């Protein structure tokens with residue numbers, strides 16, 4: 001679809017509706033996937049127009065109003081004509097939305113049993129008859145279920161699906177579907193890369209920016225039902241009355257969209273407020289302090305979700321400062337939240353300085369506490385044992401904590417994937433993680449099933465992702481970071497949705513339904529994560545970044561405050577080979593996995609090659625499946641990564657004219673940056689590792705343009721586009 005066509009059409013529509021359409025900003029990415037241009041396929045458009053003459057909404061609530069407004073906005077755009085709504089008289093071909101409680105028309109259909117199976121958030125989309133008239137219904141047990149169903153319904157039109165004989169039932173597989181913001185109160189976003197924090201503390205609560213509402217719409221369209229609005233490195237001031245008042249304004253903006261607000265808290269808050277000289281969770285004064293503060297929070301935000309806690313991790317305070325354990329700390333907060341139905345998301349991202357292998361840290365601290373957490377505590381575990389690396393094996397906690405509620409923590413924010421400059425769709429990473437078979441209770445114990453509570457019968461379930469929307473007009477910086485937000489939300493609703501299916505939906509809604517555009521771009525997206533692995537850290541290498549910035553390569557980094565903040569700690573390259581021995585002869589971290597996996601990962605001939613150097617220290621001459629030596633394979637992968645980026649560039653360049661010039665041009669430019677960075681990664685790593693292997697880069701590969709010293713110097717002066725350092729404000733009040 002050519003821009004000028006849209007342009008002409010917009011003018012036409014503006015004329016039609018007698019109002020000014022925001023043409024100039026139409027394709028700047030602000031609308032994300034909630035774009036509703038007229039359906040391009042004419043036959044389908046006609047069919048839709050016929051099938052949808054009227055919207056009937058009987059119920060009245062802010063959530064029903066939100067559903068109605070979205071349908072009006074969406075359908076009048078997609079159908080290229082205003083749609084009647086609100087009439088009391090039911091016409092043929094109406095879209096009827098509601099719950100049995102708020103809509104007599106829906107109640108007349110006797111759906112109670114069928115709806116019962118869909119819980120409090122699920123919905124039905126169905127072609128049926130009411131009073132002998134053909135209608136389509138969006139029915140649910142709750143208003144928010146209707147809202148989710150409305151977004152699903154719009155998606156059908158946005159992706160050009162038929163509405164004939166509609167019969168769809170959908171319910172979320174997980175309870176807590178939550179996004180995490182790493183926003184500081186000074187509006188800098190830790191690892192954010194897309195402008196300042198969305199939350200404008202200076203004008204809240206009086207001014208409710210349109211962005212708060214649009215942010216809520218975006219999340220609700222995916223079924224996301226919770227947001228933690230501030231950084232896990234938390235500034236204690238979030239719990240002050242002054243901030244709670246402002247935060248309540250945000251909660252008000254999110255509420256109609258079914259999104260609960262949560263806060264990251266600083267464990268030392270009772271001290272930071274100057275009220276107590278301790279934060280010991282077993283001290284009754286501390287317990288009382290949290291009880292009272294929590295009561296206050298609920299006065300401001302009656303449906304407040306709960307606390308997210310980063311404790312005793314990377315210098316943050318926690319119960320261990322008082323010789324108590326994580327369960328003591330979490331349970332104390334859980335008790336304060338319990339009367340209101342609130343929950344504690346307690347993070348498992350810990351790695352104490354005295355643990356030899358950082359991989360082992362989290363398991364070694366938490367496994368002994370299995371079964372000791374209160375029932376409104378959920379352990380929030382990053383997908384891998386280290387830290388959102390391009391590829392990690394799964395965190396062994398998932399298969400080990402049989403008696404503890406657990407939820408996933410993914411990262412949409414591309415902290416280790418080139419920030420907001422590289423195209424790196426995270427869907428394949430999420431899918432790989434969720435489908436990993438752990439064998440915890442025999443076959444079928446995938447991470448997805450564990451999260452769903454199927455494997456260990458856990459009562460509370462969930463999935464979170466760190467996301468990065470900021471004041472950038474398109475929310476996420478790189479337009480394709482939106483796709484990972486989208487995939488996360490869809491998979492949090494249903495972990496069986498594939499990365500490919502999510503990519504296709506997103507492309508159709510965000511750009512175009514033209515297959516000539518979708519197919520090549522979907523292929524690019526699906527390959528982009530692996531490309532990112534290949535040019536950074538293939539074959540199970542990890543964390544070769546410059547310390548702190550997490551953007552460019554510095555595999556030579558050594559001699560820092562902690563060994564596990566250096567790169568040499570992770571790759572262990574020597575004259576004899578490379579990789580971290582985590583088998584019995586090394587740290588034995590593999591013993592944290594169920595025996596089937598421990599055996600597989602521990603056996604050099606059986607370990608998947610893409611995880612090999614996570615678990616083994618391997619000779620440079622080791623024969624790989626390809627027939628190449630490890631050295632040659634490593635070089636091959638680094639070059640393959642760069643080639644993949646170049647092929648993405650070629651593919652994208654062919655697509656000019658299929659979408660608007662603005663977004664096309666932005667992605668094109670960013671791919672040039674990505675190619676340049678990928679070459680720097682490849683050459684830095686290959687040249688550096690060569691100093692150990694002493695082997696040549698095979699003929700046939702292009703020669704690195706510069707020598708190793710050049711790349712080392714580059715790393716020292718690299719431009720890093722981010723106010724990145726953790727906890728800039730929270731550390732003041734420790």
Ligand code: BDP
Nearest residue numbers: 190191232233310349387726
């Ligand atoms: C690391 C980030 C750091 C975060 C930390 C966390 O580099 O900024 O504070 O994780 O998740 O990935 O707590």
